[in-house]
Amino acid sequence: MEAFRINSGNKLHGDVTISGAKNAALPILFATILAETPLQISNVPKLNDIETTIKLLTELGVKASWSADNAISFDASNITNCLAPYDLVKTMRASILVLGPLLARFGHAEVSLPGGCAIGARPVDLHIQGLKLMGADISVENGYIVAKNDGRLKGATIFMDAVSVTGTENLMMAAALAQGTTIIENAAREPEIVDLANFINAMGGKVTGEGTDTLTIEGVESLSGADYAVMPDRIETGTFLVAAAVTGGKIRCLNTDPTALDAVLSKLQEAGAIITTGDDWIGLEMNDKPKAVNIRTAPHPAFPTDMQAQFVTLNAIADGTATTVETIFENRFMHVPELQRMGADIKLEGNTAISVGVEQLTAAQVMATDLRASASLVIAGLVASGETIVDRIYHIDRGYQHIEDKLQLLGADIKRYKVTN
Ligand SMILES: CC(=O)N[C@H]1[C@@H](OP(=O)(O)OP(=O)(O)OC[C@H]2O[C@@H](n3ccc(=O)[nH]c3=O)[C@H](O)[C@@H]2O)O[C@H](CO)[C@@H](O)[C@@H]1O
Numbered sequence: 001m002e003a004f005r006i007n008s009g010n011k012l013h014g015d016v017t018i019s020g021a022k023n024a025a026l027p028i029l030f031a032t033i034l035a036e037t038p039l040q041i042s043n044v045p046k047l048n049d050i051e052t053t054i055k056l057l058t059e060l061g062v063k064a065s066w067s068a069d070n071a072i073s074f075d076a077s078n079i080t081n082c083l084a085p086y087d088l089v090k091t092m093r094a095s096i097l098v099l100g101p102l103l104a105r106f107g108h109a110e111v112s113l114p115g116g117c118a119i120g121a122r123p124v125d126l127h128i129q130g131l132k133l134m135g136a137d138i139s140v141e142n143g144y145i146v147a148k149n150d151g152r153l154k155g156a157t158i159f160m161d162a163v164s165v166t167g168t169e170n171l172m173m174a175a176a177l178a179q180g181t182t183i184i185e186n187a188a189r190e191p192e193i194v195d196l197a198n199f200i201n202a203m204g205g206k207v208t209g210e211g212t213d214t215l216t217i218e219g220v221e222s223l224s225g226a227d228y229a230v231m232p233d234r235i236e237t238g239t240f241l242v243a244a245a246v247t248g249g250k251i252r253c254l255n256t257d258p259t260a261l262d263a264v265l266s267k268l269q270e271a272g273a274i275i276t277t278g279d280d281w282i283g284l285e286m287n288d289k290p291k292a293v294n295i296r297t298a299p300h301p302a303f304p305t306d307m308q309a310q311f312v313t314l315n316a317i318a319d320g321t322a323t324t325v326e327t328i329f330e331n332r333f334m335h336v337p338e339l340q341r342m343g344a345d346i347k348l349e350g351n352t353a354i355s356v357g358v359e360q361l362t363a364a365q366v367m368a369t370d371l372r373a374s375a376s377l378v379i380a381g382l383v384a385s386g387e388t389i390v391d392r393i394y395h396i397d398r399g400y401q402h403i404e405d406k407l408q409l410l411g412a413d414i415k416r417y418k419v420t421n
């Protein structure tokens, strides 16, 4: 097991290059199953979740290999197996994204139910209901979703009861090869949905309405190879911006997309940060202690749940009191008890965290419990007096490419080490 040792005192300063987005790369990698000829995906982040995806695709018979530092070649012309086993699915919930493409192209898929995870129960009923409306016969047997269909899926009008990102993605991928037109209403509008739609269209698909709550997908008989670059990671970008704000630093995030971060940038400005943007960069300068900001997470274009934990850390050291309301996941405040151990004054009431900013956090040994909770603890370590140890950082490696290397380049004192016992 590995951990981070972090010493505070340095204001973040300089430029950081943002990687491709985990949450766009994952559906795009699974969508390669739909293509009958080889393709190449670039700007892929080097993350544990990406390696898990490659492993799963390889099990199915897809040839997948890194062809450059951040590019992967795929050939899904010879898929031999439609089973996504528990051992792989349990380590990464996004594995559920094999379901739609396998069923659409081969009329058969067996995918282990992902089960609950630290941040909430995260059921997949909306994925299953939508595929049933497209004609699939789906049952759950021995912990596996067993989905079958004779011939092509049929286009359908699907109203999603709740806004689901991967639910929308699974149905969009299935509809891409269905017979006829599918309309998905109450669809997710996240930028990653737009990226997936663009990728499907690059393979010859016909998706329109991406970025709105109604997607129209005209099914085509087959899809073929394309070269496609994954969008920049808006959550990694936001995480570095918050880290810079908390330390009173001045940084630029390069290779990013300011238009994907409206809600986050406006909260940073409310906290007192000076934000500047160019076509593919965002600058942040923080000259004073941040002011506390109220947050309410909700589907895009509202404030993203994946940035909630980082802002809880910002509020913990800010001037004033603030409430953070988490409306997406029922158990996404596990960073709070760890921040309390570092001296944060935060009270939890149901889905709301009420924080009163303190003058100074104090270092402690803390435990990462999920991906963004880990990020919030690393940010706290950058400003807590003394040496902070963040344990179980395999969570952070799921979603951040070498976060310690990037932070070191910005001047942070952070080291990864192996825990021996
Ligand atoms: C790989 C990926 O892209 N992960 C993101 C994706 O997760 P993911 O796609 O799993 O999250 P969803 O958008 O599906 O979840 C939103 C809410 O809907 C509920 N729900 C979802 C599906 C379903 O069938 N039934 C149901 O009730 C969930 O429990 C949750 O309360 O969107 C989340 C919300 O922006 C982000 O935090 C994750 O980082």
Ligand SMILES: C=C(OP(=O)(O)O)C(=O)O
Pocket (backbone or CB within 6 Å): 023, 093, 094, 306, 371, 372, 399
């Ligand atoms: C919750 C997240 O990811 P996943 O859906 O892959 O668990 C995240 O990226 O913050």
